[in-house]
Amino acid sequence: MWDNANMSSLSSSDAGYQVERHHRQLSVQTADPVLGREVEKGDGYGGLCVSARLGRFTIIRQLGVGGMGTVFAAYDEQLDRKVALKILHNPERGSHSHRDRTLREAKALARVRHPRVVSIYDVGTTNDQLYLAMEFVDGITLRAWLSAQTRSWCEILQIFIAAGEGLQAAHEAGVIHRDFKPDNVLVGKDGLPLVLDFGVARLGRQGPADGERIGEDPPDDSDFTYQGALSGTPGYMSPEQYGDEPVGSASDQFSFCAALYEALCGYLPFSGSTLQEHAVSVRGPLRPPPVETAFPPEVIRILSRGLSINPTDRFASMTELLQALREEQGQTREAGAGSRRNLLLALGPAAICACLLVQFASSRHGRILREAVGVSLCLVLLTLLTGFLNRRTLRVNRFHRQMYMQLLAAFVQILIHRLWLLTLPTVPFRQILITEMIIWAGATFTLACIPVPRLYFAPIIPLFGIIAGSVLEEVRRGPFLMLYLLSVGSILWAWHAESKQTK
Numbered sequence: 001m002w003d004n005a006n007m008s009s010l011s012s013s014d015a016g017y018q019v020e021r022h023h024r025q026l027s028v029q030t031a032d033p034v035l036g037r038e039v040e041k042g043d044g045y046g047g048l049c050v051s052a053r054l055g056r057f058t059i060i061r062q063l064g065v066g067g068m069g070t071v072f073a074a075y076d077e078q079l080d081r082k083v084a085l086k087i088l089h090n091p092e093r094g095s096h097s098h099r100d101r102t103l104r105e106a107k108a109l110a111r112v113r114h115p116r117v118v119s120i121y122d123v124g125t126t127n128d129q130l131y132l133a134m135e136f137v138d139g140i141t142l143r144a145w146l147s148a149q150t151r152s153w154c155e156i157l158q159i160f161i162a163a164g165e166g167l168q169a170a171h172e173a174g175v176i177h178r179d180f181k182p183d184n185v186l187v188g189k190d191g192l193p194l195v196l197d198f199g200v201a202r203l204g205r206q207g208p209a210d211g212e213r214i215g216e217d218p219p220d221d222s223d224f225t226y227q228g229a230l231s232g233t234p235g236y237m238s239p240e241q242y243g244d245e246p247v248g249s250a251s252d253q254f255s256f257c258a259a260l261y262e263a264l265c266g267y268l269p270f271s272g273s274t275l276q277e278h279a280v281s282v283r284g285p286l287r288p289p290p291v292e293t294a295f296p297p298e299v300i301r302i303l304s305r306g307l308s309i310n311p312t313d314r315f316a317s318m319t320e321l322l323q324a325l326r327e328e329q330g331q332t333r334e335a336g337a338g339s340r341r342n343l344l345l346a347l348g349p350a351a352i353c354a355c356l357l358v359q360f361a362s363s364r365h366g367r368i369l370r371e372a373v374g375v376s377l378c379l380v381l382l383t384l385l386t387g388f389l390n391r392r393t394l395r396v397n398r399f400h401r402q403m404y405m406q407l408l409a410a411f412v413q414i415l416i417h418r419l420w421l422l423t424l425p426t427v428p429f430r431q432i433l434i435t436e437m438i439i440w441a442g443a444t445f446t447l448a449c450i451p452v453p454r455l456y457f458a459p460i461i462p463l464f465g466i467i468a469g470s471v472l473e474e475v476r477r478g479p480f481l482m483l484y485l486l487s488v489g490s491i492l493w494a495w496h497a498e499s500k501q502t503k
Helices: 015-023 096-108 142-148 153-172 249-265 277-282 296-307 318-329 337-364 369-389 391-396 397-421 430-448 453-457 460-471 477-499
Strands: 055-067 068-077 080-090 118-124 127-135 137-142 185-188 193-195
Touching: 015 369, 055 080, 055 397, 068 127, 137 142, 142 153, 142 185, 153 193, 153 249, 153 318, 249 296, 249 318, 337 369, 337 477, 369 391, 391 397, 397 430, 397 477, 430 453, 430 460, 430 477, 453 477, 460 477
Parallel strands: none
Antiparallel strands: 055 068, 068 080, 080 127, 118 127, 137 185, 185 193
């Protein structure tokens, strides 16, 4: 585990990096790292200090100390690059089985290749000490990133989704992290997260490894990483991690949801300050979110499922969980299902009523232009009001915004056209029909080209009205007014149907 203070100092411009090439010409002794020796700040750890050698690596400085090992910035003279060198603690130095098992698992972790996972370049032993050479990341921990400034819920969700992709890749490679938390995610200067510290990872195994046993309570420290049969950090550990139940990818899903809940709400979903308190509270109800929240309530519902006591009640995989979060963030067409229903339920009946009103007016009066203007004005105002009430969904979701804006644009164009007709002498209905059907043809064709391919059939409806108005000398208003309803209906139907598709 790399603490926030140390991680915030990860910089490729570090003064120690200037000695890297100079070290090639220096004759320095290889250190024999006896882990556990007390050293002064800045002296490294266990006898490793600046300019010390460990195999082909030259130590630059110590970055942090965690439950599984000590991390140094080092220079790899063989590949001429800066690396993060993790020297793993080995409490059983005389146990070859422990070392061999750890080495096998570390090599398997090196097979996880994903842009959202810190890469492991090399795994090996030297001086009877196991080490991992990892990608050096210029950045800070996710916890430090969250506390650096106020973040919107969309920003938080986006960076957690990206970090979750790293967990997803690890699961697909058969690796379970078992200690996911904000301290084990780095945010680079490019703003992208990388998951690291698979130090207590279990490679698809469902129970304690050989030689592991349940120990005593960890210190009263929420950032303490417990090892052994109980592996993880209290507050982020799943219920099964506190007992003898199988630990699988669903446990990482629980830890991920706990960390995201904390980032959004400002506190962990379950209370407790000791291992025993967490073990009890994690099987109880969630702490309610703050009364004033900016994120949609659906996000809490998703996290609640991921925080279920029973692993089988959680999402089937990280892939399914991330998909649900993307929908609420607005990265998919399915996002904001509730708001989409509100839009359709308001605009659908409004379009039907508008058509019926114009039909009724046409059967009672000769010229119904004034009535048509009134209907168009009501439609525009209702559409604006509906958009205002669902502004959050329209703001974050590009698909819904495109559908809404195109429908609003068509209503506004027809209103402007009818207002302009009021200034003219009597205009035959067939000419009005042709002009307004051109507007609807343009609206449906535009939507078909951009977000909704299934709307390619829809321009046929207004095209029929254009042809009829051009060919027929006299067009009856009653039947042809239905073309307006069909045009609006086709857009609303495609909007709803396309949003329900799984992408």
